[in-house]
Amino acid sequence: MLSIFKFRPLIDLSSADWICDTFEWAMQNFDNEEFFKRSRLVLPTNEFFPGNVDSVHTKAENIFKHTLMYTGLAHWPFQLQLPELFESLPAHQIELVRVERNSTVSMLPVTYQRPLTLSYNPQQTLKPEDLSSSFAHVMAQHMLLQSHQLPPGGEDYLSEGSEILAVFMGFGVMFANSAYTFRGGCGSCYNAQANRTASLSENEIIFALALYCRLKGIEDSHAFSCLKKHLKSNYKQACKQLDKRPDRLVRLMEYKREV
Secondary structure: OOHHOOOOOOOOHHHHHHHHHHHHHHHHHHHHHHHHHHHHOOOOOOOOOOOOOOOHHHHHHHHHHHHHHOOOOOOOEEEEEEEEHHHOOOOOOOOOOOOOOOOOOOOOOOOOOOEEOOOHHHHHHHHHHHHHHHHHHHHHHHHHHHHHOOOOOOOHHHHHHHHHHHHHHHOOOOOOOOOOOOOOOOOOOOOOOHOOOOOHHHHHHHHHHHHHHHOOOOOHHHHOOOHHHHHHHHHHHHHHHHHHHHHHHHHHHHHHHHH
């Protein structure tokens, strides 16, 4: 009978360890100062995505502009193209210019021969959360490829690792809400083209989101505020699972001393 009161982790131990390892990899290879001092938990609200739009493309541009700003990569040569004009090109190297930063200074541009282009599915403008998450994922993939650093697990985990990198940038709520879309009773409102293609499960993203909030000292109520209703209990479960492993949190918090 007592087994019904036994704590059940949200995700298995190996998945939890991989997510923690990937956060540590991100702190080692990317910008832990950006993480601790400037990254924000991005929420799907008008506060984060203000602006009036009058067409599908201006809506996509608005979401793109704000997403890029929150990734901390506004100084990178990303360029949004109309879907009908977009030509997918192999990833190319850009020269990153190292600059001194504080909370207000603008980033200097990097050196590049051609921009890093990306586009969108017009159907996704019907679901701004999915579109912003898709943009953030592509930007994280570019960041990963430019660094020449493979995530834990190697090449087989490039997509999953870049999703964690996007959560590391602050997009955990957006990714959790767009990880899975229920088709509904008859499926008449389901639009596959509007949905984001996810590599990690809802629960894995929720665990990563809880880890982000713990490391940033973000109150649970703030993370709850825009999470889908059915994910809130999962988030609480993830927090309890993290609390069972204080050694991992302490180890990751050590990187805060470096900033």
